[in-house]
Amino acid sequence: MSKYTLSALVLATLFAGSLGLTACSSNAEKTANATNSQLDDRAKLMRDWRQANESMKAMIENPASFDAAAFKERADFIAKTADTMWPYFEGEVSKGGDAKDTVWTDAAGFKAKADEFTAAAAALSAAAANATSAADVEQLYKQMASSCGSCHKEYKN
Numbered sequence: 141m142s143k144y145t146l147s148a149l150v151l152a153t154l155f156a157g158s159l160g161l162t163a164c165s166s167n168a169e170k171t172a173n174a175t176n177s178q179l180d181d182r183a184k185l186m187r188d189w190r191q192a193n194e195s196m197k198a199m200i201e202n203p204a205s206f207d208a209a210a211f212k213e214r215a216d217f218i219a220k221t222a223d224t225m226w227p228y229f230e231g232e233v234s235k236g237g238d239a240k241d242t243v244w245t246d247a248a249g250f251k252a253k254a255d256e257f258t259a260a261a262a263a264l265s266a267a268a269a270n271a272t273s274a275a276d277v278e279q280l281y282k283q284m285a286s287s288c289g290s291c292h293k294e295y296k297n
């Protein structure tokens with residue numbers, strides 16, 4: 141291998157390395173922009189909650205369609221991801237979207253709503269473990285669902 145070929149190889153390696161670095165730093169910029177990722181992550185999780193909630197609602201409204209395993213899966217999903225949701229609202233940097241400013245100016249009130257919801261979701265998930273009919277979970281389902289609405293009423297545009 142001639143000297144020239146070797147230095148061409150070295151150059152090519154260096155060049156590839158710097159391309160790699162460029163790709164990394166543009167990803168780092170995206171991650172550093174916490175506003176976007178917190179907003180995107182919470183909107184996505186809220187939409188997943190809506191889907192799970194709608195599926196449970198349909199079973200409550202039509203008890204003949206009650207599927208204990210499916211209901212439990214939806215209830216568990218919401219209960220297990222509740223603690224994941226609230227950090228997406230932490231810090232001034234996460235302001236925006238359809239969230240009212242009161243999420244941050246009345247942080248204690250928002251936390252109280254979040255805690256109330258998290259407890260309602262845990263209670264529903266516990267009841268769902270032994271439910272054999274819609275009647276077994278109806279009350280706790282309604283409490284959980286109304287807790288979505290009561291937070292939206294105060295903290296979402």
Ligand code: HEC
Binds near residue numbers: 254
């Ligand atoms: C403690 C407060 C709180 C609770 C509880 C809550 N949400 Fe939300 N939700 C919000 C806020 C605030 C927003 C606006 C977020 C944003 O736009 O960045 C929102 C946004 C949403 C959105 C719109 C997402 C999008 O596409 O932008 C949906 C759908 C939603 N929530 C469904 C639910 C469901 C279903 C539940 C209950 C299972 C629930 N939420 C519980 C506060 C809450």
